Amino acid sequence: MNAGERPFLDIADVTVSYGATRVLDAIDLGIREGEFVALLGASGCGKTTLLRTIAGFIMPDAGTVSVNGRDVTRLPPDRRGMALMFQSYALWPHMTVAQNIGYGLKLRGHSRADVARRVGEIAALLGLEGLEGRKPAALSGGQRQRVALGRAIAVDPAILLLDEPLSNLDARIRMNLRHELRALQQRMGITAVHVTHDREEAMEMADSIVILDRGRIAQRGSPEEVYNRPASAFVAAFMGAENVLTLQGAMDGGAFSIAPGPFNAGCRVAGPLPAGGVEVRFRSEAAQLAPADAAPSTDEGTLRLAGEVASTGYPGGVWRHTVRLGDPAEGGAVVLVDAPQPFAPGQAVSVALAPQTFFVFPAAGALPVSPPDSRPADRSRRLEMQQA
Template identity: 45%
Template sequence: MADPFLSILHVEKSFGSTRVVQDFNLDVKAGEFVSFLGPSGCGKTTVLRMVAGFEEPSAGAIVVGGKDITRLRPNQRNIGMVFQAYALFPNLTVAQNIGFGLKVAGASRADIDKRVAEMLALISLPQMADRYPYQLSGGQQQRIALARALAPKPKLLLLDEPLSALDAKVRVSLREEIRAIQKSLGITTVFVTHDQEEALSISDRIAVMYGGRAEQVGTPFEIYNRPQTKFVANFVGTLNVLEGTVTDAAAGKVGVDGGELVLKDRLGEARNGDKLSLALRPEAISLGPQPGRNTRLAGEISEVHFLGSVIRVRVGVGGRTVSLDTFNNPASPPPAVGEKAEISFSSGDLLVLS
């Protein structure tokens, strides 16, 4: 990785005796779009607020563009931030809201008007300049908030769950627009969200957070397909977890629900009798035998959920339930609850969780 543009180094934050961020480390390169993904209370917004300067770290350092900004005030950092609540000034027009930061910085009226026009064109709302926030939809207000953050030409953009107050269709549309704008400007961006689909769809990399720590940092492909911990595997996407027992460590054999799996070169230092958690995504499982899927387990259909193009089937196998996804086929109705079934998958698709 090239020299990072943003470095968060061993940062910690405590409120009283409660540690909400613990030894958090992350490097972000120039122009990269990185998301903090995790459940409520995991510390992701606290880290963002420390980068913005609204909270002071209890320990550690924050470096932007080679400069230590850890103790600088927010207005000394040249960072743009968009909040979950739009935080627009209700008594100012759209143009006045966008130009507010420039006015405070002492820019000339001509420069402010020019930059405001550029920002309105960027967010595709040139006709809204004279309107007030109450006259705009939620999606339009968040676009204005984004334009206001970008107007002073910040070197870093922070987005704190900016889409969570919007309805589903607007949220999808606006996240794609934010990503397109970020790419066109090439601005380094950190995005906070609890929505895994959101993070997977627009990020260059994702930092999955839990308990104030970064559990795993990687590309969306790596986070989804190669989770390194049980928490990441469970939090990102739907997951089946099978509990197995090592029956022959030398041969890589693990017993699971009456069947035996071969996990060569993936058992590490496990010994005979050790318990293992094995993860499997629903799309890696088929009903009935399929070419290339060398493992089969017998069960019974317990639930069938029609989701349009995809049908999610839950199969009782031994003492647990396994979910699998299959495409809708109008010529072939889905299985019925209570039917006997056999599921198949490749042992190579199993993840051994730590």
């Protein structure tokens, strides 16, 4: 969201507790009109609680929820201009497709003719023509998902809330419906907030990803930003950089020098970082695997590791190797590395990580050299707007 732009959906300092357990801790999040935002995180991180707080099913202990400048924090769900699509679809089993889609319109007092017209438009839009007379039991999972979506958008919501609506579908249907749902959201210009635990789903569908960790925003950014520039070791791991090494080093001029170790050569990376231990993370597909006697890289930013292949498997497309670095009893590590061809178990290998393919963070318990502003970026922008 650009500086000076007022959020269409504005979550300000929202805190929610269940008894003595704080589930959301002063969440600040601004979403612009027409934006598709994915709330991503592990189970228990607070993403569904945040979605239900936005919807009005949970009242926050503190903070506000505003839509287009209007405070809706204490309004019931049906007066917020939002529609929520549930994981279970929640279709009425005794109603037909047409009756399910038109249910919200009927509750709002629309005439029978208006309901029929709108249901026809939605059925055509979602590829449900000819199925209007069927009941949910006679539909496939993908068709039921479309009916649930049709019911949600039939009432022309300003904001569409999606609670893992694709998680009950098989992989092939889920992949197709990701693209259909995203295309529909863009065509209609609806502001959407989508809860998911599926990283790939969030990356493919969202304009912006919000990663939650224990009730707080760990990072918010575009899919490219959170994937290539994770703000913390937690975010890097969640975005697939699950290989982890603990190495030593110190600042040297404007860069951080990783010291040579039992299984790694020295290299220089962008600072600042605290002297001592650092946590290095990388993805299995980011590394280059080669025989141990291969010519080393001359780039001082490349991290080179020496190890031995412990096992080899073929998950599809590439060969995946378990590589043992050093002696685990003496601080060594085991990492996964992909390669286009297999290396035999027991073979000595070199693992090369080019700059920008690995991420370096202060080790657990270490303090950053320059502590960042503790205010979330959205809160900073809100303060700037208020001061303008």
